[in-house]
Amino acid sequence: MRTDEQPERRARRPRRLPRRRSDRVEALTTWVLCGLVAATLVATALVGGWVHAFASDRIRAEQSDRRPVPAVAVADAPVVPGDGGVGPTYGTVRWTAPDGTERAGSAQVPPLTKAGGAVTVWTDDRGDVVAPPLGSEFPLVMTATSVVFTLLAGFVLIVFAVLGERRLLDRLRAAEWGAGWRRVEPVWSGREDSGRR
Template identity: 45%
Template sequence: MARTQGTRLRRVRLWRWRRNPLRRRSDLVEAWLVLAALVLALLLGVFSGLTAAAAVDGSLAERRERTTPVTAVLAEDAAGLSAPVTENGDGGVWARVRWTASDGTDRTGRAEVDPGSRAGTKVTVWTDPAGRLVSAPPEGAEARFQSVMAGTTVAVASGGLVLLGGRLVRARLHLRRLAEWEEEWRRVEPSWRRRMTG
C-alpha cells in the first residue's frame, strides 16, 4: 500500500479491548485468551519451577543422608593407570581401594582417585547403607546449580506448553474468523458487485 508524503501509518495498540464497530466478538475472545494464557503460563511456570527445584533439593538432601564418607586405602599405584577421565572432567582415574564397612568387614572396590597417588595413600570414598561404593553426593554450589537448573527447565517447559496451547487456540480462532468473513462476503458480494457495475 503506497503512502502519500507526510502521512504516517499509526498502529493502534490494544484495539481488541477498545469498543469499535469493526471489532467482532471473536476479537475480544482472542484478547482474553492471550491475557489468560500469559497469566497462566507465568503462574504455572513459577509454581512448577519452584516445586521441581524443591523436589531436586529434597532428593539431593536424602542422598546426602544415605551416603557416608569413609576413609579407604589405595590398594594399587594410580600413577600407571590409564583410565579415561571421568564424565565430570576433574581428571581422576579409577583405582582399586580397600576400606572397612560399618559392619566391620573388609571391602574392596574401584574409586576415583588423583592420577599420581601411590599405593597405601588414604582417600575418602562414599558408601551407601549396605557398604557399597557410591559417587559423592553433590553439595554446595553444585547442588544449588542442579536445583536451579531443574526448576528453570520445568518452569520454561510448563510455561511454554501453556503458551503453545494458547497459540493453537488462537490459530483455530483465526481460521474460524476467516471462514466467517468468507461467508459474509458471499452474502454481500452480489449486491456490492451490482452497485459497482451498475
C-alpha cells in the same frame, strides 16, 4: 434566557459501532489467549516450585544416607584422557564398613593416585560405595531447567493458538466480506432492477 425555556438536554449515550461476528470472535479469542498466557505463567510457577522442593528433598535424603569414608588405593590409578582434559578415573580401593568389616571395590579416585594413597569414598548405611551426594546447586539447576522447558512448551502452545485464531478469523472475515459483496454488488453494478443503469 430562563432555565425552564431551555430545551431539555438528554444524556447522550455513546453510539457503538456495529460489531461483526468476526469482531466478537476476535474479542473472545483474545481473552482466551490472555487466559492461556496467564495459565502458562501459573503452571510455570507451580512446576518450578514442585521441582525445587523435589530436588531439595533429594539432596537432603542423599546427604543423610551417604557419608565420606577414608579409603586406601590398592593399585595405581591410570590417567584416562577425556574431552578437553583428564576424564574421571576409577581404581580399586579398600575401606572399613560401619560394621567393622574390611571391604574392597572400585570407586572414583583422583588421577595418578598411587597404591597405598589415601582417598575418600562415599558409602551408604550398609557400607557399599555410592556416588557422592548431589551438590547444593542441584535444586537451582533443576528448577531453572524445568522453568525454561515449561515456558518453552507454553510459548509453543500459545504460538499455535495464535496461528489457529488468525486462520479462523481470516476465514470468518472472508465469508463476511463475501456475503456483504453479494448483497451490495447487484446494486453497485446496476444489475438490480433499481432503475440505475
